[in-house]
Amino acid sequence: MSTQLLVGGRIYSPFAPDATAMAVTDGVVAWVGEDRPGLALHQGAEVVDLDGAFVTPAFVDTHVHTTATGLALIGLDLTDTRSLADCLQAVSEYAAREPGALVWGQNWDESAWPEGRAPTTSELDDAAPGRAIYLSRIDAHSAACSTVLRRASGDDVVGADPELPLIAEAHHAARTTALELLSPAGRQRARIAALDHAAAHGVAAVHECAGPDISGRTDMAELLALEHGVEVRGYWGEAVTTADGARDLLAATGAHALGGDLFVDGSIGSHTAWLNQPYADHEGCGRSYLDVDAIAAHVSACTQAKIQAGFHVIGDAATDAVVEAFGRVVAELGGPAVASRGHRLEHIEMVTEEQAAKLSSWGVIVSVQPVFDAYWGGESGLYSARLGRDRALALNPLAMMASAGVSLAIGSDSPVTPLEPWRGVRAAMSHRTPGSAISPRAAFSAATRGAWRAGGVRDGLAGTLVPGAPASYAVWEAGELVVSAPSDTVQRWSTDPRSRVPALPRLDADTPDPTCLQTVHRGSTVFRA
Known part of the structure; x- marks a missing residue:
């Protein structure tokens, strides 16, 4: 066994919020604490001086087109x-x-x-x-x-x-x-550039959201065969109707799950999101690609085959269809069977409290893209132009979904928004609609621990720096560390450092993102500045 002891830093760990040191043995976090005890306990370890750097769990981006x-x-x-x-x-x-x-x-x-x-x-x-x-x-x-x-x-x-x-x-x-x-060499060069970029931004794993109308089977196979330090979990967006069909499609594509960008509808910007009421600046209510029967058949088939399913959902009519379909499958197979798969929805920008409560009770995970709101939200943004002010300000209700118990994961939908995870954390805590933001701590958890959970890892350790967790972490040059909560909500915990809540970098609008110095995945360095 080989042990590396990191000392002289600041470690983001709920196990020891004041930790300055961390020991890693054979790709697993072995110990977290302070420098002097660490040096005494691990006398034969390779000692790495962090020189004040900040160490966090590595990010996972739950929605990427590599x-x-x-x-x-x-x-x-x-x-x-x-x-x-x-x-x-x-x-x-x-x-x-x-x-x-x-x-x-x-x-x-x-x-x-x-x-x-x-x-x-x-x-x-x-x-x-x-x-x-x-x-x-x-x-x-x-x-x-x-x-x-x-x-x-x-x-x-x-x-x-x-x-x-x-x-x-x-x-x-x-x-x-x-x-x-595109030539095979050109596609390969692009994939390597994307995964190198992810690693350089503290990302240890990405969820590729592929499908027949997005990138095709050849691209998916080439991506999954690529050897790179950043882990790729593949989602294939194609509907099935039977459990055998689900198993066969998974085997044929090499995917890990049948979801991601399995389109129920399109997007608000292109006027193809499926709405209950017409667009404010365009005729019609968008487009639907799957009806309730097709959605329910896919969820039922994947549940019976013990495969994670999922869908791309944007508009309120699309959300209605998805919730009705899941309800049918719960009535057919039972809530525990459905919840056991951790099925997920991408985006789901328009959702009611009642729908969020149902999704939570069925164990449905939501992969959100907070930078959508930063780009297009607010009273005068694209969403307001497309939908009108009142509908626009109700989009991406992160706090409401979290309060309903929905498990959130944060992704970028890169290249739609940049594959830069601190942007997603900032956007989630700085939502343009008052009352819709979540705390920095909750946002960071959704981009790390919650993101691993969205990818089917439910050991309670992945995405944290506690003894026994995989040593997937990022080392950052960061400024002042603070414990904060959204300014527009009731603070749910003390901001005093003595509260034993681990601190994060200050993420005010006028502060730069932390700079990644190193990214490590399961003990192996995948990026070093």
């Missing part, structure tokens, strides 16, 4: 474009310096542009003549495409328009075609 994240990191990321003209210029410049069959770009957001509209097919054809161009909107539920790509993927499917961005089935077809135009 290859797409890498493509944004090394390719055409349109997040910072400030106008339609700026976007088209970026496309033209990228096409000029990157010869090849495909221009793959991501993360444009017309709601922030003065023109207030997306690129048209003709404009993309002019920006890069003769090139196949795929530009996904920031929510990845619609895409502007050139004529070359449209012809290759077909123009007679639902959601197609000769000039406007593609949605629904037309978008799925275009994305599939675009993915096929």
Whole structure:
């Protein structure tokens, strides 16, 4: 057995909130406490001086699209474009310096542009003549495409328009075609870039949310075969109807569970979230991809096959369908059988207190993306434009769900929002709607311990730094450590350090994120600054 003793730091541990040292033996946390006892107890250990650094459990990102994240990191990321003209210029410049069959770009957001509209097919054809161009909107539920790509993927499917961005089935077809135009080497380079980026931000594991309309089986197989220090748990978003069908699909894809982005509906930004009432700025109530019968069949099949299931859920009509479907399965198989699988929902931005209570009683876990609110929430954000103020301010009610007993996990939906976990913690504790924020401590737990639980690890140890826990941790350069609670809620515990609550870095709006110095997963270093 080999032991490493970390001393001279600040350790985030409920076991010893004032700890300055931690011993790790063969990839497991063996001891947590103060320097002098640690040195006395572990005299043969390799001693590592932390020099005041802050050590926390490593993060887990519960909603990632790995290859797409890498493509944004090394390719055409349109997040910072400030106008339609700026976007088209970026496309033209990228096409000029990157010869090849495909221009793959991501993360444009017309709601922030003065023109207030997306690129048209003709404009993309002019920006890069003769090139196949795929530009996904920031929510990845619609895409502007050139004529070359449209012809290759077909123009007679639902959601197609000769000039406007593609949605629904037309978008799925275009994305599939675009993915096929990427070279295997290019996909691999993108995945490595994404996982390296995750490790450099204190992330030890990611949940890949794949599916036939997102990335395809080839991409999933290549990702799961990639050897990298960051752990990947694969979710495959395709519905089944029988337990045997669930087992067969799991085996065929190599996935760990059948959920993630199994779409019940689309997104608010692309007007494809399934609503009970029409959009405020658009005709209709969005789209549904699965009805109650299909949702219930999938949950029942996965429960009987002892496989975790899940769905992508955004709008209130989609939430209604999911809750009704789960209720049917609970009536069929019993609450304990359903709860034993830890089924999960992604996003679920529109949910009532009654629905949250039901989901909690059925053991359903919710993977939330708090940066959605930071990007698009508030009285004058995109959600207000799409839905109207009153509906918008009710979105992403984190505190309400937590109060109802729903187990929360925090993810990024990268590349929709950055794979930078402190951003998610900040956004959760700084919700734009008063009363919807959760405490820094609760947010941090949702991004660590809660995230491991969302991935099926329920040993009570993963995501913590206590004796017996896996040694998956991150070392940070951080400033002052504080014990705080949301400013807009009743404080549920003392903020006095003597309360024995472990402290976190100050995460006020004017303070920088902690800087990752090292990421370790089960005792092995996966990143060192």
